Amino acid sequence: MAPPFPNEPAGIHVQTAIPGPKSEALRARHARVQDARTVHFYQDATRSRGNYMVDVDGNTILDLYGHIACVPLGYNHPALLEAWRGGRFDWAAGYRPALGIAPPAEWVSIVEGALSRVAPRGLSQLVTVTTGAEAVENAIKTAFVRHARKRRGGAPPSAEDLALTMLNRQPHTNDMKVISFEGAFHGRSLGALSATRSKAIHKLDFPAFDWPVVPFPANRFPLDENTAYNAEIEARSLDAVRALLASDPQIAAVIIEPIQGEGGDRHASPAFFRSLRTLTTERELTFIVDEVQTGAGGTGRFWAHEGWDLPEPPDIVTFSKKMQLGGYYLRPELFPAEPWRIFNTFLGDPIRGAQLEVIIEVMERDDLIGNVGRTGETLVTELRGLQSRFPGVFSQARGAGTYAAIDARDPATRDAVVRGLQTLGVEAGGSGDRSIRFRPALVFEDRHVHEAIERFEHVARRLA
Amino acid sequence: MAPPFPNEPAGIHVQTAIPGPKSEALRARHARVQDARTVHFYQDATRSRGNYMVDVDGNTILDLYGHIACVPLGYNHPALLEAWRGGRFDWAAGYRPALGIAPPAEWVSIVEGALSRVAPRGLSQLVTVTTGAEAVENAIKTAFVRHARKRRGGAPPSAEDLALTMLNRQPHTNDMKVISFEGAFHGRSLGALSATRSKAIHKLDFPAFDWPVVPFPANRFPLDENTAYNAEIEARSLDAVRALLASDPQIAAVIIEPIQGEGGDRHASPAFFRSLRTLTTERELTFIVDEVQTGAGGTGRFWAHEGWDLPEPPDIVTFSKKMQLGGYYLRPELFPAEPWRIFNTFLGDPIRGAQLEVIIEVMERDDLIGNVGRTGETLVTELRGLQSRFPGVFSQARGAGTYAAIDARDPATRDAVVRGLQTLGVEAGGSGDRSIRFRPALVFEDRHVHEAIERFEHVARRLA
Numbered sequence: 001m002a003p004p005f006p007n008e009p010a011g012i013h014v015q016t017a018i019p020g021p022k023s024e025a026l027r028a029r030h031a032r033v034q035d036a037r038t039v040h041f042y043q044d045a046t047r048s049r050g051n052y053m054v055d056v057d058g059n060t061i062l063d064l065y066g067h068i069a070c071v072p073l074g075y076n077h078p079a080l081l082e083a084w085r086g087g088r089f090d091w092a093a094g095y096r097p098a099l100g101i102a103p104p105a106e107w108v109s110i111v112e113g114a115l116s117r118v119a120p121r122g123l124s125q126l127v128t129v130t131t132g133a134e135a136v137e138n139a140i141k142t143a144f145v146r147h148a149r150k151r152r153g154g155a156p157p158s159a160e161d162l163a164l165t166m167l168n169r170q171p172h173t174n175d176m177k178v179i180s181f182e183g184a185f186h187g188r189s190l191g192a193l194s195a196t197r198s199k200a201i202h203k204l205d206f207p208a209f210d211w212p213v214v215p216f217p218a219n220r221f222p223l224d225e226n227t228a229y230n231a232e233i234e235a236r237s238l239d240a241v242r243a244l245l246a247s248d249p250q251i252a253a254v255i256i257e258p259i260q261g262e263g264g265d266r267h268a269s270p271a272f273f274r275s276l277r278t279l280t281t282e283r284e285l286t287f288i289v290d291e292v293q294t295g296a297g298g299t300g301r302f303w304a305h306e307g308w309d310l311p312e313p314p315d316i317v318t319f320s321k322k323m324q325l326g327g328y329y330l331r332p333e334l335f336p337a338e339p340w341r342i343f344n345t346f347l348g349d350p351i352r353g354a355q356l357e358v359i360i361e362v363m364e365r366d367d368l369i370g371n372v373g374r375t376g377e378t379l380v381t382e383l384r385g386l387q388s389r390f391p392g393v394f395s396q397a398r399g400a401g402t403y404a405a406i407d408a409r410d411p412a413t414r415d416a417v418v419r420g421l422q423t424l425g426v427e428a429g430g431s432g433d434r435s436i437r438f439r440p441a442l443v444f445e446d447r448h449v450h451e452a453i454e455r456f457e458h459v460a461r462r463l464a
Numbered sequence: 465m466a467p468p469f470p471n472e473p474a475g476i477h478v479q480t481a482i483p484g485p486k487s488e489a490l491r492a493r494h495a496r497v498q499d500a501r502t503v504h505f506y507q508d509a510t511r512s513r514g515n516y517m518v519d520v521d522g523n524t525i526l527d528l529y530g531h532i533a534c535v536p537l538g539y540n541h542p543a544l545l546e547a548w549r550g551g552r553f554d555w556a557a558g559y560r561p562a563l564g565i566a567p568p569a570e571w572v573s574i575v576e577g578a579l580s581r582v583a584p585r586g587l588s589q590l591v592t593v594t595t596g597a598e599a600v601e602n603a604i605k606t607a608f609v610r611h612a613r614k615r616r617g618g619a620p621p622s623a624e625d626l627a628l629t630m631l632n633r634q635p636h637t638n639d640m641k642v643i644s645f646e647g648a649f650h651g652r653s654l655g656a657l658s659a660t661r662s663k664a665i666h667k668l669d670f671p672a673f674d675w676p677v678v679p680f681p682a683n684r685f686p687l688d689e690n691t692a693y694n695a696e697i698e699a700r701s702l703d704a705v706r707a708l709l710a711s712d713p714q715i716a717a718v719i720i721e722p723i724q725g726e727g728g729d730r731h732a733s734p735a736f737f738r739s740l741r742t743l744t745t746e747r748e749l750t751f752i753v754d755e756v757q758t759g760a761g762g763t764g765r766f767w768a769h770e771g772w773d774l775p776e777p778p779d780i781v782t783f784s785k786k787m788q789l790g791g792y793y794l795r796p797e798l799f800p801a802e803p804w805r806i807f808n809t810f811l812g813d814p815i816r817g818a819q820l821e822v823i824i825e826v827m828e829r830d831d832l833i834g835n836v837g838r839t840g841e842t843l844v845t846e847l848r849g850l851q852s853r854f855p856g857v858f859s860q861a862r863g864a865g866t867y868a869a870i871d872a873r874d875p876a877t878r879d880a881v882v883r884g885l886q887t888l889g890v891e892a893g894g895s896g897d898r899s900i901r902f903r904p905a906l907v908f909e910d911r912h913v914h915e916a917i918e919r920f921e922h923v924a925r926r927l928a
Contacts (some may be wrong), residue, residue, distance in 0.1 A: 033576070039565065040566050042568070069679055070561070074559075081557055085554065087549075090548065091509045093548040094544055095531070098534060098817065100499075101503065101504055102503065102506070102507045104507050110499070130598075131810060133808060162664040166674060170668070170669070170672070173671055189597070200629045204626065204637075205612035207637055210632055235505070343502065345531075352813075
C-alpha cells in the first residue's frame with residue numbers, strides 16, 4: 001500500500017462560490033493582458049496539498065483533472081519540496097542551457113537515472129523537447145526522415161532536391177503523409193494539428209497537410225455486452241488503414257493514442273493495436289504511439305501500450321504532461337544518420353528533468369502505479385454503480401487505472417455536471433462532447449473516489 | 465556603469481583539450497541514449513560564473529555564444545541564486561500547472577511585473593508558450609484567424625467549412641500563406657519550418673506549406689561605403705513583396721527577423737522595415753516581427769524593432785531564448801474572439817517566468833542595456849580593427865549592441881576559426897555559411913571583448 005499523502009486536507013471545504021470573488025478579481029487583472037476566459041479559478045499554489053487544490057478564496061477542492069493530466073505526485077509532495085529546498089536542484093538555478101550545445105553534467109545523470117529508467121521496452125533512444133506538441137512534431141519528422149531515406153535507397157539528396165527544398169517544393173516530400181484517427185488529439189502546432197481530429201474549433205482556419213483520417217474503433221462499454229459490435233468496428237477501422245496503405249506509397253507513419261484523451265476517453269482493444277503494429281511492421285512504416293496523456297502511470301502501467309502484448313515494440317512513443325517535459329523514445333535504427341536534423345535550442349528543460357527524477361523515485365518507492373491500479377478498480381466500480389443508479393444521466397463508465405471516464409446523456413448535461421461539481425468543490429474536466437474525464441494524481445486513493453462519487457450523486461439527483 | 469559581475473573569474477584558463485577527457489567520457493555515456501554529436505563540451509553548471517563557462521575538465525571558457533543567445537545575466541548571477549535559495553520561487557516548486565486552467569496567483573504578478581513591463585509599445589496583449597517555435601506557430605495561427613475572419617466578413621463558418629476542416633480540406637484556408645525571407649530562421653516545427661529558409665538540411669524531407677519566399681536585402685558593410693548597393697537590394701526585396709501582395713489575396717502575414725540570426729547575421733535598414741510595416745498596414749495583413757533571438761537586450765535595445773521608428777507598431781512580436789520561456793505580444797484587435805483557439809496545456813512555465821522577473825529587475829537596476837550599448841561599440845570597433853589587420857581572413861564586421869558578427873573568408877575558414885577559438889578557451893558559434901556570431905550575456909564588458917579579440921588574433925595569424 002502507498003503511504004497516505006502527508007498532511008493532506010481531511011476533505012473538500014467550500015466557503016465561497018467557485019470561482020470566488022478573489023479569483024474573479026485576479027481574472028479581471030489577468031484579462032487585461034492574457035486570455036483569462038478559460039481559467040476555472042486561481043490557485044493558491046503553496047496551500048494546495050496532495051489531491052486537493054486550494055484556491056485564492058480559501059476553498060479546498062478535490063482534483064480529478066490534474067491540470068489536464070499533468071500532476072503525478074499531487075500538490076507539493078514533500079519529496080519534491082525537500083529536494084528543492086534542500087539544494088538538490090541548485091545547479092540548475094543559474095541559467096537555462098541549450099541542452100544540445102553544452103549540457104550540464106547533471107543532465108546525463110537525469111537521462112540515465114530518470115528518463116532511461118522508465119524507457120519503454122525496446123526503445124533505448126531518446127529525444128527530449130519541451131511540450132507534447134513538440135514531441136509529436138519531431139516524432140513525425142523522424143518518421144519522414146526514415147521514409148525519405150528508404151525512398152532514395154540510401155542515396156543522398158540530389159542538388160535539385162536541395163534547391164527545391166528551400167522553395168518548399170520538394171518532389172515527393174510534400175506528398176508524404178501520416179495516418180491519424182477520428183477524434184485524435186496530437187497537439188496544436190500546424191504539423192501536429194494536421195494529425196489532430198478532435199474538434200473543428202481546434203482546426204478551423206489553420207492550413208493543414210492533406211493527410212488521411214480513418215475511423216477510431218471506439219469500443220462500447222461494458223465490453224462483455226458489446227463483443228460483436230466492438231469486433232466489427234475494429235475490423236472496419238483496420239480495413240480502412242489497409243486500404244490506405246495499399247493505395248498510397250507516401251504514407252510514412254501511423255499515429256495513435258492508447259486511449260483517446262481529448263477525443264472523449266475512447267478505448268480500443270489490445271488486439272486492435274497489435275494488428276496496427278503488424279500492418280506497419282510489414283510495410284516498414286513508423287508506428288507512433290502518442291502517450292502524452294496516457295503516459296507516466298495514470299492507466300495503471302507506466303506506459304499504456306505495455307498492456308497490449310505487442311509482437312514488437314512501437315517505433316516511437318511520445319510523452320509530456322506528467323513527465324514535466326516533452327520528448328519521445330525511439331528505436332535506435334530510427335535515429336537520423338546526420339546530426340542537427342532533429343534539433344532545437346532548448347531541447348527540454350533541466351529543471352523539469354530534475355523534478356522528474358524525484359517523481360520517478362517516489363513512484364517506485366511508494367509503488368504509486370500499484371496504487372493507481374487499486375484505486376482505479378474502486379473508481380470504475382463506483383462509476384458503474386453511479387450509472388446504474390442514474391441510468392438517465394450517466395452511461396459508459398470505463399477506465400484503465402484511474403484514467404477513467406463516464407458519459408453524460410448529452411453535451412449540455414455534461415457541462416452542467418462539470419459546473420455542478422465545481423460548485424461543490426470538485427475540479428473536473430470534459431473530454432469529447434459528453435464525457436467527464438478522470439485524470440487525478442497517482443496518489444488518488446479510495447477515500448477520494450468516495451468523496452467524488454458523493455458529489456456526482458448530488459449533481460445527478462438534480463439532473464435526473 | 466553596470467557593476468562588474470561579482471566573483472567572476474579573472475580570465476580564460478585552459479588546462480586540457482576542449483572538449484577534455486571528462487567531457488568525452490560523459491559524451492560516451494550520453495550518446496548511448498541521446499544524440500550527443502552536437503555537444504561542444506559538458507558544462508560544470510555550478511562553477512560557471514558571469515561570462516565564463518567552466519567545463520567538467522576544469523577549463524574556464526569565455527562565452528561569446530550564450531547557449532545560442534539564451535543567457536541574459538551570465539552564469540549564476542547572485543540575484544538569481546539568492547531568489548532561488550531565499551525561497552522566492554518556492555511557490556512554484558510543488559507541481560507544474562496548466563496556466564490556462566488554474567494558474568497560481570503568482571502568475572498574474574509575473575505577467576504584470578515582468579512580461580507586461582517590457583511589452584513593446586502598442587502591444588498590450590500577451591500569449592505565453594514554452595519555446596520560440598511554439599511562439600511562431602501561434603503567431604501565424606493568430607494571423608490566419610484574423611485573415612479568415614476578414615474573408616468571411618464576420619460571418620461564422622458554414623457547416624460545410626466545419627466538416628471539411630476535420631478532413632484537412634478547408635476551402636480557402638489551405639491556400640493562406642505567410643511570406644518569409646531567404647535566410648530566415650523561425651523554428652523547426654512543420655508550420656514554423658515552412659517559413660524557415662536557412663539551410664536545406666533544416667528542411668529536407670519534411671513536408672512544407674506552399675508559402676512564398678522573397679529575397680532578404682542583406683546590407684553590405686561598412687554601410688557608408690555601400691549605400692547604393694544596399695538601397696538597390698532593399699528596393700528589389702520590397703518590389704518582390706509588393707508583387708506577391710498584389711497577386712495573391714491569400715497572403716495573411718509577413719514574418720521577419722530584425723537581424724537574421726541563424727541565417728548569417730544579416731542586417732537591413734530601418735527604412736526597409738518601415739516600408740514593410742506600411743505595406744502590410746495598407747492591406748490589413750499581419751506583420752510579425754520575430755524577436756526570438758534579437759529580443760531582451762542583446763542589440764542595445766530591449767526589442768530590436770524599437771530602433772526602426774515605425775509609423776505604427778508591429779502586429780505581433782515573438783520572443784523566447786533570453787526571455788527563458790516563449791511567447792508573443794500582440795495588438796488587442798488580433799486576439800481571437802473565441803476562447804480555446806490559441807491554447808495548449810502548459811502555456812509557458814511559471815518557474816521560467818519567475819526567473820524572468822528577477823532577470824528584468826537586474827537589467828533595470830544595473831542598466832544592462834546601457835552596458836550592452838557601450839560594450840557593443842567597443843566590440844564592433846575591435847572587430848573592424850581585426851578585419852583591417854587580417855583582411856585576407858575577416859570581413860564584414862557588423863553589429864547592433866553586442867549582437868555582432870564578422871565573416872571569415874569562406875566556410876572552411878569559419879569552421880577553423882570556431883574550432884581554434886574553442887581550443888583557446890573561447891566558446892563561439894557560427895551563423896550562415898561563413899559568419900561567427902556574438903551572442904554574449906548582457907554583462908559582457910570591454911575586458912571580455914579584449915580577451916576575445918586577442919584569441920581571434922592568435923587564430924587569424926595561423927590562418928592568414
